[in-house]
Each structure stands twice: as C-alpha cells, then as structure tokens.
Amino acid sequence: MGKRVFRVNTCCKRRRASVPASEGFEIVDLGLAQRLTELSYQIETCYQPCTTSYLDAKGHWNISCYSELAEDVPDLMVPGAVQHPPLLALLLPLLDELTVHLTRWWHSIHPHKNGFTLRRVQSFVTKYSATHGKSHLTRHVDGPQVHASMILQLHSPKGFAGGGMTVWDSEQQEHFYQLRAGELCLLDHMVWHQSNQVTSGERWVLVVFCQQVATAIANCHLSNAPCPISQMTCQDAISIATLAADQHFQVEKSVVFGLMKMLEFGGPEERERAAFALGCVAANCSENRELMMECGAAQLMIDLLHRMLAVGSMKPATHECAWIVAALGRLASKSTSNKSIIAREGVINLVAELVRSGNALEREEAISTLCNLSANHESNKDAIVATGVVESLLKVLKGEALGCIKERLWCMAALSNLASGSVRRQTVILVAGGIKDLAKVLSSGTSKERCRAAAALASFTEHRQIILDAGVMDSLCSMLQADGAEEKEEAMFLMEDFEPARNLGLCWAKKKSV
Ligand SMILES: O=C(O)CCC(=O)C(=O)O
Ligand SMILES: [Fe+2]
CATH class of the missing domain: 2.60.120.620 (q2cbj1_9rhob like domain)
Structure with missing residues (x-):
C-alpha cells in the first residue's frame, strides 16, 4: 500500500486527521x-x-x-x-x-x-x-x-x-x-x-x-402523513400571494412548507414566486408570521441570502433576492424577538450591502427591511449605523441613485428610526449631511415626502438649532398652508419644538383660519 501521510494517533477509534x-x-x-x-x-x-x-x-x-x-x-x-x-x-x-x-x-x-x-x-x-x-x-x-x-x-x-x-x-x-x-x-x-x-x-x-x-421540511417528509408539499406549483404561489397581499389571510402549515420547499429546490421562476408569496403571507397577518418562524422559513431565507450574496457566487437574474429581503423585513415587523433573531444571523450586513450595491428593486426592499429591523429596536439601530449604510441612504435621498418613488420615503423612515433614541446616532447622520439633505426634501419634495422629512427631522431631538440653521422655517410655513391635513400636522409637530417658531406657526395657523 502507498505511503501514509498526516496520520495521527492511529490507535484511537475515532481518529481526527491533523487538519482541523x-x-x-x-x-x-x-x-x-x-x-x-x-x-x-x-x-x-x-x-x-x-x-x-x-x-x-x-x-x-x-x-x-x-x-x-x-x-x-x-x-x-x-x-x-x-x-x-x-x-x-x-x-x-x-x-x-x-x-x-x-x-x-x-x-x-x-x-x-x-x-x-x-x-x-x-x-x-x-x-x-x-x-x-x-x-x-x-x-x-x-x-x-x-x-x-x-x-x-x-x-x-x-x-x-x-x-x-x-x-x-x-x-x-x-x-x-x-x-x-x-x-x-x-x-x-x-x-x-x-x-x-x-x-x-x-x-x-x-x-x-x-x-x-x-x-421542518425534512420532518414533514419523514412523517408518513400525506404531505401536499410536493404538488405546489408557480400558479399556487401566485394565488396565495394574491390572496395574502393586501388582507389578513391566514395560511396553513402545509402552505408555508410548500412555499419553503419551492424556494429551496425549485427552478429560478419557482424560487422567485415562492419568495414573493412568502413575503405576502408575512405581510398582513401576525399568525402567519409566527407560523413562518416556527416552520424555519426565516432560517431558510437567511441561509439562501447568505449563499446568494457570498463573495464569488452569482446572484440569480430573477427578483428572488429582493423578495427574500422583503419577506425577512415583514417577518421582523412588530416583533422584537423576530427582529433580534433575524439580525443575529448576520442579515443586517447583507441588507446594508444590497442598499449599497443592489439593483433598484433590491435597494428599495432592503431599505424598507432596514426600517422594520430598526423600528423600536435599539441594538439593531446601532448595528445598522455601524455598517456605514447611512451614507448610502443619503445618496438615495439625494436622488443620486435612480430608483422608485417609494424608495425615498422608506429612506426617510429609516433615517427617522435610526436617529430616534440616541444622540450618538443622530450625530452620525448629522455629520454625514443628513439634516441638510432632509431640509432640502422639506423644501422641494412632494407632499408625502415633505411629511416624511418633517417626521424624520423631528427625531433629531438634540439638534434643534442645527435644523433651524438649515433654513427649514420657510418650508414649514408653506406646509402649514398646504391642503393636506397630514402636512400641517407634521409641520406643527416639528415646529412645536422650536420656541421662537412656535409663535410663528400659530400665527400661520391663525392666518389660515381667518
Ligand atoms: O473514490 C474516491 O475516493 C472518491 C470518489 C469521489 O470523490 C466521487 O465519486 O465523487
Ligand atoms: Fe467526489
């Protein structure tokens, strides 16, 4: 027999090679x-x-x-x-x-x-x-x-x-x-x-x-119970997505497993549909979110995301990646423990990377997922700011990246979440130019954008003077004159914190009512 190399401790039954x-x-x-x-x-x-x-x-x-x-x-x-x-x-x-x-x-x-x-x-x-x-x-x-x-x-x-x-x-x-x-x-x-x-x-x-x-899927296969999983098709995924997209539509475990199986083993189109459907299933129904967590859907999607975004691997040409990120964001919404679980698996870095270098859809979904992961979750906010993603968010806000309209709204919601609750985080955003950029949206954005910008600025509790110095008063005053109630409200809310402005605001309000 040939020569032996890297042999260790040959008398031990379960012998480890010298390589860890x-x-x-x-x-x-x-x-x-x-x-x-x-x-x-x-x-x-x-x-x-x-x-x-x-x-x-x-x-x-x-x-x-x-x-x-x-x-x-x-x-x-x-x-x-x-x-x-x-x-x-x-x-x-x-x-x-x-x-x-x-x-x-x-x-x-x-x-x-x-x-x-x-x-x-x-x-x-x-x-x-x-x-x-x-x-x-x-x-x-x-x-x-x-x-x-x-x-x-x-x-x-x-x-x-x-x-x-x-x-x-x-x-x-x-x-x-x-x-x-x-x-x-x-x-x-x-x-x-x-x-x-x-x-x-x-x-x-x-x-x-x-x-x-x-x-969870393996267990389902092992149990001899009739399992409808293998029969699910793209058309099924589309129907489920349609039913669950805009309304509370509670699904059964077999549906979650079926979509998970499609996502794991299907061809490109099946995977894309399954990811989209899982996002819809998670969107409007907390029972579905619980079920998905229990079935290991988050784990599966996180693992797929890691694999798709690993250095040297090819991202699929479909929207699979964007829909997975979106589904994870929805799973994170309104649940502190889900936010923690999802963040623990290294998801924040992947999502931040997609904000930096994803295509338009991936970026939009990634930003909305950052929003969900950061809402009322201090350690996630810190982790998100630590990725350096604030700069990319501000680029989107300035419209440097060609994207969707909603993307800028999500962006401001994310900045608002990140700023709230920590002077340190507020300062990071300020130093990156965030207050100036938000002030600009306040003066030239659409009605909806101005509302979000005002709400985001209101989160900078420690930088009132800087906000005033950014010249927001004129914009706020014109918001007070706008037709929409939301604009007035957001403007008033922000103005309430500026002492000299308070009177001015009231004065505008009065003028309007005369
Ligand atoms: O026969 C062996 O030692 C290795 C076989 C193998 O790597 C394979 O079949 O893929
Ligand atoms: Fe082999």
Missing part, C-alpha cells in the same frame, strides 16, 4: 472494518454498474452502481444513471448510520445551520481497477448542489495498490490519505478532492452526496 474540521474535511474511522468484510461478498453480488457521464467521463463511466438517486434535483442528475434497488436494500442501514455521522460533523463545522439537516441525494458504490478509464477520478468538487459528501473505503477482497484520496484544504494545500477499510472521508461543500490511480487489484468505495434541507 474547519478546513472543510475530516477522516474518521468508525470501526466498521469487520462489518464491511462481512458485507463485501453481498456488495459484490449486488453490484450492477450503469454507464453514465460522471464528471468528465462523457458517456464512458461504467464502474458505479447507484443505491440512491434523488430525482427532484435536476442539476444533480447524472446522464445515464439508474438506481439499483437491491443495492439500497442491502446498504440502507449502513447509509443511515453514516448520514448521522456526516450530519453531526456538518453541524459542528456550521453551528449557524441549526435549522437545517442533511438529506441524501445520491449514494453509489464504485469499483476502481487498473484499467484505462476505471482507475481514478481526477480533481473535482461534487458540485454546488452538494452541501456535504462522504466516501467510505469498503473492504476490497482482492486488495489493491495505489488508490487513496487527495483532498485540498481551504488554502489549497493538498493532503493524501491512503484510506483503509472502514475509514470515512467527510467533505464539506465545494471541497476539492480526487481519487488516486489504482495500479493493480480492485478498490471498492461507497460515495454519498447530501443536500441541506430545512429541518
């Missing part, structure tokens, strides 16, 4: 050697490979026999692959045990994924030999759809020379392992690896690919 788990892989010995020796004859009898185009073997890969092959993950399909049920019948108990280990390990390196579990999407046995095209697999990752994988070295009755695996750590340092029967290689998402050339004999391995899935 955070490197994205680990080799463990589960003490299965004896059992695998006993199983090897049956595996060999059962083994019926199919011809596939696995990895770069275009139609020429014929040394793997599939025990499992999920059909609901189109991107993972291997052309030509067929499931061989007898192999599953033989290996199921072993596969279940291995999956428990993989899941435990995966949770230990991703503690924030506690709302998720792993489901097997593929498992297969491969027999390598010293023949061209059958001896090894070149360096690869198992694919973006595979969140964790494992390779179990099976007992290989004929023995072999060569073989073993090479795995690359996060710094692209390579590590070679001459796996012995019963040793299991655990791999995290997108970790590079290869199986090395077998130079004589036969090398048998069991390979498993897993996908992450929201725990």
Whole structure:
C-alpha cells in the first residue's frame, strides 16, 4: 500500500486527521472494518454498474452502481444513471448510520445551520481497477448542489495498490490519505478532492452526496402523513400571494412548507414566486408570521441570502433576492424577538450591502427591511449605523441613485428610526449631511415626502438649532398652508419644538383660519 501521510494517533477509534474540521474535511474511522468484510461478498453480488457521464467521463463511466438517486434535483442528475434497488436494500442501514455521522460533523463545522439537516441525494458504490478509464477520478468538487459528501473505503477482497484520496484544504494545500477499510472521508461543500490511480487489484468505495434541507421540511417528509408539499406549483404561489397581499389571510402549515420547499429546490421562476408569496403571507397577518418562524422559513431565507450574496457566487437574474429581503423585513415587523433573531444571523450586513450595491428593486426592499429591523429596536439601530449604510441612504435621498418613488420615503423612515433614541446616532447622520439633505426634501419634495422629512427631522431631538440653521422655517410655513391635513400636522409637530417658531406657526395657523 502507498505511503501514509498526516496520520495521527492511529490507535484511537475515532481518529481526527491533523487538519482541523474547519478546513472543510475530516477522516474518521468508525470501526466498521469487520462489518464491511462481512458485507463485501453481498456488495459484490449486488453490484450492477450503469454507464453514465460522471464528471468528465462523457458517456464512458461504467464502474458505479447507484443505491440512491434523488430525482427532484435536476442539476444533480447524472446522464445515464439508474438506481439499483437491491443495492439500497442491502446498504440502507449502513447509509443511515453514516448520514448521522456526516450530519453531526456538518453541524459542528456550521453551528449557524441549526435549522437545517442533511438529506441524501445520491449514494453509489464504485469499483476502481487498473484499467484505462476505471482507475481514478481526477480533481473535482461534487458540485454546488452538494452541501456535504462522504466516501467510505469498503473492504476490497482482492486488495489493491495505489488508490487513496487527495483532498485540498481551504488554502489549497493538498493532503493524501491512503484510506483503509472502514475509514470515512467527510467533505464539506465545494471541497476539492480526487481519487488516486489504482495500479493493480480492485478498490471498492461507497460515495454519498447530501443536500441541506430545512429541518421542518425534512420532518414533514419523514412523517408518513400525506404531505401536499410536493404538488405546489408557480400558479399556487401566485394565488396565495394574491390572496395574502393586501388582507389578513391566514395560511396553513402545509402552505408555508410548500412555499419553503419551492424556494429551496425549485427552478429560478419557482424560487422567485415562492419568495414573493412568502413575503405576502408575512405581510398582513401576525399568525402567519409566527407560523413562518416556527416552520424555519426565516432560517431558510437567511441561509439562501447568505449563499446568494457570498463573495464569488452569482446572484440569480430573477427578483428572488429582493423578495427574500422583503419577506425577512415583514417577518421582523412588530416583533422584537423576530427582529433580534433575524439580525443575529448576520442579515443586517447583507441588507446594508444590497442598499449599497443592489439593483433598484433590491435597494428599495432592503431599505424598507432596514426600517422594520430598526423600528423600536435599539441594538439593531446601532448595528445598522455601524455598517456605514447611512451614507448610502443619503445618496438615495439625494436622488443620486435612480430608483422608485417609494424608495425615498422608506429612506426617510429609516433615517427617522435610526436617529430616534440616541444622540450618538443622530450625530452620525448629522455629520454625514443628513439634516441638510432632509431640509432640502422639506423644501422641494412632494407632499408625502415633505411629511416624511418633517417626521424624520423631528427625531433629531438634540439638534434643534442645527435644523433651524438649515433654513427649514420657510418650508414649514408653506406646509402649514398646504391642503393636506397630514402636512400641517407634521409641520406643527416639528415646529412645536422650536420656541421662537412656535409663535410663528400659530400665527400661520391663525392666518389660515381667518
Ligand atoms: O473514490 C474516491 O475516493 C472518491 C470518489 C469521489 O470523490 C466521487 O465519486 O465523487
Ligand atoms: Fe467526489
């Protein structure tokens, strides 16, 4: 057998490789050697490979026999692959045990994924030999759809020379392992690896690919209750969105699960529709919001958002990202605990990033979500200001970014929330030019915008003189003369704080009433 590298403490049953788990892989010995020796004859009898185009073997890969092959993950399909049920019948108990280990390990390196579990999407046995095209697999990752994988070295009755695996750590340092029967290689998402050339004999391995899935969905699948989840279509999502968009429309758990499943496993259009529908479901009904939190919808959306906005990953071309941000904002509304939960998962930084660099819709939804996350929540306000997003908000307010009309309104509502309750935050906004910018809206904005600007300025309780110096009096006076009651009210409210202005305000009011 080949030389051993990076071996430590070989007498310990559950041996850790010298590479820490955070490197994205680990080799463990589960003490299965004896059992695998006993199983090897049956595996060999059962083994019926199919011809596939696995990895770069275009139609020429014929040394793997599939025990499992999920059909609901189109991107993972291997052309030509067929499931061989007898192999599953033989290996199921072993596969279940291995999956428990993989899941435990995966949770230990991703503690924030506690709302998720792993489901097997593929498992297969491969027999390598010293023949061209059958001896090894070149360096690869198992694919973006595979969140964790494992390779179990099976007992290989004929023995072999060569073989073993090479795995690359996060710094692209390579590590070679001459796996012995019963040793299991655990791999995290997108970790590079290869199986090395077998130079004589036969090398048998069991390979498993897993996908992450929201725990709530996994549980629903496991329970044998009839589950309507899989039947949900884009049209269903549209109907639900229409029903829930503007009115209190309470939904059932199966609807939430169905939309979550669409969001997690659907194609681009399905995901976009599901995200939009989840936002509508959360919009007008606190019972729905509670249900969605209970079902893990927030966790799922947060995880997807992290993945979509991770450095180097491609944001979908649809509005999926904007609708997810919008749905999270709605989940946060009117619930202090939801605001805290959502913020704890690193969402504030992602949302601030979308305000900075998202497209018009993403920016608008991100700003409204910042509004919801900050309303009556002091630590979220601090966290939001700490991202430096105030400057981007002011750019939007000044109309430097081409956007929607509502965006400026949301922007002022967000500034108002952020300013209220802390002199320090008020000063940050002041220094960035916020009071001047709001004063400008007060003089030249639409009626609605002037109302929001006045309300935002009223939050700067510690900077009255600066507001006066920004020349707001003329604008406030003209607001007092406006037709709309709201404009008058907002103007009066702000003026009440300016002593000399108070009289002026009253004077205008009087003049109007004469
Ligand atoms: O056989 C091995 O050692 C690795 C197999 C593998 O990485 C795969 O099939 O994707
Ligand atoms: Fe692989």
